Amino acid sequence: xxxxxxxxxxxxxxxxMGFSPRNQFNEEGxxxxxxxxxxxxxxxxxxxxxxxxxxxxxxxxxxLSGKVYVAQQSHSVQEWKTREIANIFxxxxxxxxxxxxxxxxxxxxxxxxxxxxxxxxxTEEQAELLENQxxxxxxxxxxxxxxxxxxxxxxxxxxxARVMLQPSKIVLLDEPxxxxxxxxxxxxxxxxxxxxxxxxxxxxxxxxPFAKKMSDGVLALRAGRxxxxxxxxxxxxxxLINDLFPSLAT
Amino acid sequence: xxxxxxxxxxxxLLSLVLLTPFLGAERLxxxxxxxxDSLSYRIFWExxxxxxxxxxxxxxxLAVLGATYQNLFRNPLSExxxxxxxxxxxxxxxxxxxxxRQPTDSWGSLLCGMILALLLILFLTWFASSRWGSSSExxxxxxLGCNFVLSSILFLVLSFQFQSVGGGAMRWFFGFIPWVETxxxxxxxxxxxxxxxxxxxxxxxxxxxxxGDSVARTLGVSPQLTRNLFLLFTSVGVAVTVSxxxxxxxxxxxxxxxxxxxxxxxxxxxxxxxAFLLGASxxxxxxxxxxxxxxxxxxxxxxxTTLIGGPLxxxxxxxxx
Numbered sequence: 056x057x058x059x060x061x062x063x064x065x066x067x068x069x070x071x072m073g074f075s076p077r078n079q080f081n082e083e084g085x086x087x088x089x090x091x092x093x094x095x096x097x098x099x100x101x102x103x104x105x106x107x108x109x110x111x112x113x114x115x116x117x118x119l120s121g122k123v124y125v126a127q128q129s130h131s132v133q134e135w136k137t138r139e140i141a142n143i144f145x146x147x148x149x150x151x152x153x154x155x156x157x158x159x160x161x162x163x164x165x166x167x168x169x170x171x172x173x174x175x176x177x178t179e180e181q182a183e184l185l186e187n188q189x190x191x192x193x194x195x196x197x198x199x200x201x202x203x204x205x206x207x208x209x210x211x212x213x214x215x216a217r218v219m220l221q222p223s224k225i226v227l228l229d230e231p232x233x234x235x236x237x238x239x240x241x242x243x244x245x246x247x248x249x250x251x252x253x254x255x256x257x258x259x260x261x262x263x264p265f266a267k268k269m270s271d272g273v274l275a276l277r278a279g280r281x282x283x284x285x286x287x288x289x290x291x292x293x294x295l296i297n298d299l300f301p302s303l304a305t
Numbered sequence: 306x307x308x309x310x311x312x313x314x315x316x317x318l319l320s321l322v323l324l325t326p327f328l329g330a331e332r333l334x335x336x337x338x339x340x341x342d343s344l345s346y347r348i349f350w351e352x353x354x355x356x357x358x359x360x361x362x363x364x365x366x367l368a369v370l371g372a373t374y375q376n377l378f379r380n381p382l383s384e385x386x387x388x389x390x391x392x393x394x395x396x397x398x399x400x401x402x403x404x405x406r407q408p409t410d411s412w413g414s415l416l417c418g419m420i421l422a423l424l425l426i427l428f429l430t431w432f433a434s435s436r437w438g439s440s441s442e443x444x445x446x447x448x449l450g451c452n453f454v455l456s457s458i459l460f461l462v463l464s465f466q467f468q469s470v471g472g473g474a475m476r477w478f479f480g481f482i483p484w485v486e487t488x489x490x491x492x493x494x495x496x497x498x499x500x501x502x503x504x505x506x507x508x509x510x511x512x513x514x515x516x517g518d519s520v521a522r523t524l525g526v527s528p529q530l531t532r533n534l535f536l537l538f539t540s541v542g543v544a545v546t547v548s549x550x551x552x553x554x555x556x557x558x559x560x561x562x563x564x565x566x567x568x569x570x571x572x573x574x575x576x577x578x579x580a581f582l583l584g585a586s587x588x589x590x591x592x593x594x595x596x597x598x599x600x601x602x603x604x605x606x607x608x609x610t611t612l613i614g615g616p617l618x619x620x621x622x623x624x625x626x
Contacts, residue, residue: 110519113519113522113523115519115522137522137525137526137527138525140522140523140525141522141523141524141525142525144523145523146519146520146523147520148517148519148520151516151517151520152379152515152516152517153515153516154376154512154515154573155381156565156569156570157512157515157572157573158569158571158572160571161512161571161572165509165512165513165516165524166524168509168512168513168524168525168526169523169524169525170525172525173507173509173510173513173525173526174506174507174509175509199571201569221523221524223523
C-alpha cells in the first residue's frame, strides 16, 4: 500500500507522561507514528495535553515510560544531546518570549544559530534564504522595525518565519494561530502548506476547518487519551470531531 | 535626519566627557598642565586623570552588566543593583573589613564580595527555577526583596563601624569613585573593554536564551549550562566593579534602554559597545557634576546618577509606550 511506502520520521511507543505514578497525565500508553513530510494537526480541548505531547516529542517533558524514536536514531529522544535536538527540531511555543527592542531581521536570523553555532556568522547563502523567507512571510517592509513596535499578528508572522527558516526536519508549533485575524489565518495555513513534503510539521490548533482542509494527518487528544491518529480524511469521515467538540456537531 | 541628530548628540557628549577632568574645586591653569611639578600638573595628571579613567571603566561596566542581566533574566528591569547583587558585593566587602580586617581595596575583600554575590545569584536562580518563580516579574520582586534585606544588614554593620572607624563608610551606600593610581585605572578600563568583548563574542547564546529555554535548546544552546556560565562570568564582573565603586544605581538600568531608544541597535552585539560608551560618558558627567556643583564639597556620584537617572528612566518609560 502506498501509505506504508512513506517514511516514518517519528515512532512513539507506550508514551506515558507525568512526574510520578501518582501524578501521571495519561494512564494508558500512547503509541503512534508520524510520516516524514506530513502536516499533522494536533487537536483536542484545552488541557487535553497538546503542549505536553509536543514537548515530549522533543524530549523535554518528564516521561514515566515510553520511547520516542526520531529520524532513524537508535536512542530515544530523551537521551539526545542539545546538539542533536537542534539538528532535527525547531519549536514555537504558545507564548514566545522576545526582546521588544530586537529587530525583525535579527530575530529571524537567529534560526541559523542552530547550525552555525553560537560563534558562527550567517553565510551568504543563508542571507539569501533569509531574504526569501522575509518575502514569503510578507515582512520585507518590517525588516528594520523592532518586535515591540509590531502588531500581534505581524509579530506572530515573524516568529513563524524564524521557526520555518531553521534547517530542521521536524517543526513543532504550539497554537501558533491564537492571535490571528481570519485573513492572517488563511495566509498562515497557506504558508504552512508550502513546506509540505520538505518538513514534517506538527501543529496544535483549534482551527478545525483549516485543519480539515490543509492537514495530512490528525492527532486527536481528549482527557488524557489518544483518541485518534491517522489520515485527516478518516478522522472526519468517522465523525470523531463530534466526540472532541460536541458543540460543533450540527 | 535621525543620523545627523545622533552624530550631533555623540559629538556633544564626547566634548563634555573630555571637558570633565577640568571641572573641580581647584581651578587649573592650562599653560601649567605640561609643566612638571606645578600644582595644576599634579592635580590634573595624578588626581583627576586616573579618576576620570576609572570612572569611564566603572560606568561602562555597569551599563554592559545591566544590558546582560536584562537578557539573562528576560526582564527590562533586571540589573545587578535592582536584584541586590551589588548590595551583596558591598556587604561582603564591608563584612570582610569588619570581621577579617581585610582592607577594602584588597583581593581578600574582593573575594568576600564575590562569594556573597555568588550566594545571592545561586539563591535567585534556585528561586527562578522553582515553581514559585514562574514569571520573570516574580524573580525581580524576589531580588528586590533581597536587596532591601541586604541593604538593611549593610546599614546595621555600617552604623557599628561609624562608632569605631568613623566616616568614609557611607560611601559604600551611595557609590563613590575612589582615587587609584593611573596604572590601576588603565588596567580596570582595559578589563572592562575585555569583559564587554567577551560578552559580545557569546552574544548569540544570550539572544537564543532570551527566546525561552525550550527554543534555546532547539537552537543548540544548552539553557542550564549557558545561563550558569553567564551568571558566573557576570558575577565576577559585578564583584570587581562594585568592590571598586560601591553600589551605584540606575546606570545599568537606564543606559541600555536609552541606547536602544537613541541608536536602535540591530542586535545585542551592537548594543554592547554602545552601552559601554554611553554608560562611561554618563558616569563621567555625573562625577563631574558632583564635583562642580557646590565646590569644594563633593557628593557621592551614586546620588548624582540616581538624581539624573531616575527622571531619565521615567522619560524612557514614557517613550516606550
